[in-house]
Amino acid sequence: MGDGEGRTPGAEPFRIRFVPGVTPDRWLRTWARRMPGSPLEAAPVTTAEQVAVLRSGEASMSLVRLPVDRAGLHVIPLYREVxxxxxxxxxxxxxxxxxxxxxxxxxxxxxxxxxxxxxxxxxxxxxxxxxxxxxxxxxxxxxxxxxxxxxxxxxxxxxxxxxxxxxxxxxxxxxxxPSEVGLAWLAGNEDPRVETFVGIVRGRTERSSRGNQPPSPAATGTTAGREQAATAGREQAGRAPARxxxxxxxxxxxxxxxxxxxxxx
The missing domain is CATH 3.40.190.10 (Periplasmic binding protein-like II)
Known part of the structure; x- marks a missing residue:
């Protein structure tokens, strides 16, 4: 599904949670512009609750402070903090x-x-x-x-x-x-709005053809994914040595x- 689809008036709000220090405003604005018929509800949670809200069904996605227990989750790293x-x-x-x-x-x-x-x-x-x-x-x-x-x-x-x-x-x-912030959701969540929000936080355009692609192995928490993430991390470290x-x-x-x-x- 592309980022511009799935606009169902009266649909259940898509619920996002975020930990203190994370500012999702620009992503929420992009969502409102691209998905005017799909309400989004965003609310803060504590770090202790950041994954529990996914497992309980309170939220569909959570902006978390890593590391987290990745069992049963897809997790994509977003940025690092000094x-x-x-x-x-x-x-x-x-x-x-x-x-x-x-x-x-x-x-x-x-x-x-x-x-x-x-x-x-x-x-x-x-x-x-x-x-x-x-x-x-x-x-x-x-x-x-x-x-x-x-x-x-x-x-x-x-x-x-x-x-x-x-x-x-x-x-x-x-x-x-550095501290790392990521986006997490349940591995079994097939709501198409999940992929739409992933595309928004990754900066994809509304017409991007990547909307139907599954999460990369690094997002799944598998052994292959962890090896891929470690390799990417080493390459990034080589490009930007610490002062x-x-x-x-x-x-x-x-x-x-x-x-x-x-x-x-």
């Missing part, structure tokens, strides 16, 4: 354009270290066994605690911007893997000495 450190406005990181994760080794992380394994690998409080337990917090609550100077967060840039306050700063962090921060002159942003890498403002 990780940033969020800290109080007076924190030394505010003086730099970017910092390396090694420069944050002396800091207290206000989230589960498993969320940022690169920080966990260098963190002094983890290495020395002196890390105090941190109660689970919502992102807005954690940002408020960071604003008090009690610790830092490492988040995708879109989340840092969404929950920005005047009393915090955020700076890109090198040495931490390195310049060596600093006066120790880490935390002010405890050392020769951490950072880029001054």
């Amino acid at each position: 990780p940033v450190v969020v800290a109080a406005k007076e924190h030394p990181v505010a003086a730099f354009e970017e910092v390396d994760v090694a420069d944050l080794a002396e800091e207290h992380l206000l989230q589960d270290p498993a969320d940022v394994p690169e920080w966990r690998a260098v963190a002094r409080e983890v290495r020395d066994g002196g890390r105090a337990p941190v109660a689970p917090m919502s992102v807005p609550a954690a940002v408020e605690v960071a604003a008090s100077g009690a610790g830092i967060l490492i988040l995708p840039m879109s989340l840092a911007r969404l929950h920005h306050r005047r009393d915090v700063v955020h700076r890109p962090v090198t040495g931490v893997a 390195r921060a310049r060596p600093g002159r006066a120790g880490r942003p935390g002010g405890r000495g050392g020769h951490g890498r950072r880029r001054p403002r």
